[in-house]
Amino acid sequence: MRRTRVAFFQALPAMAPSRLPARHGGVIRIDLAGDGDQERWYVEFSVGRARADQDDGERTAQVTITTTFSLFDALIRGEASVIGGSYRKDFGIAGQTPLYHLLRRFFDSSRSARDPRIRAQECRRHGLLWRESLEADLRRHAMRRAGSG
Missing domain, CATH: 3.30.1050.10 (SCP2 sterol-binding domain)
Known part of the structure; x- marks a missing residue:
């Protein structure tokens, strides 16, 4: 090294x-x-x-x-x-x-570090992760409906 x-x-x-x-x-x-x-x-x-x-x-x-x-x-x-x-x-x-x-200032930033404010925005209701989870649930629900009807 x-x-x-x-x-x-x-x-x-x-x-x-x-x-x-x-x-x-x-x-x-x-x-x-x-x-x-x-x-x-x-x-x-x-x-x-x-x-x-x-x-x-x-x-x-x-x-x-x-x-x-x-x-x-x-x-x-x-x-x-x-x-x-x-x-x-x-x-x-x-x-x-x-x-x-x-x-x-010359060290690489930590690869695992994230701004906690961004993470909180993603997880809150109507945030990015919440929306992705909702869309996945809707797709699963639609597939079940299509398979049973």
Whole structure:
């Protein structure tokens, strides 16, 4: 999965103009660990631009993220949430946490997540799912009538 992480960090500069607000910037340090291995990435945001690299030296970062390889890969793919990782103590943030939200703009959105307001509209009376269920009932009723008459 290292290729997934490398591809994610390499794609940041191309995605930055459309995903970053114009006025925010700073440096995020991402410490990844697992299976006895470690990686450290630095992501620098500035006026609509992003740059990521692995640096062996210590740099000053406004926020540090600590997590596992598997959780970070799942975040990249949109298969996990930071909240769940935080509850399991697999994800930690220290420093200026609002800066983390800039990085979060680059993660795929969760494939299973849906806006609850849309779901409520679909399920309420005369909503899309209600109408589909009613139409299916009417078709079944019509087929029974046709078969018995």
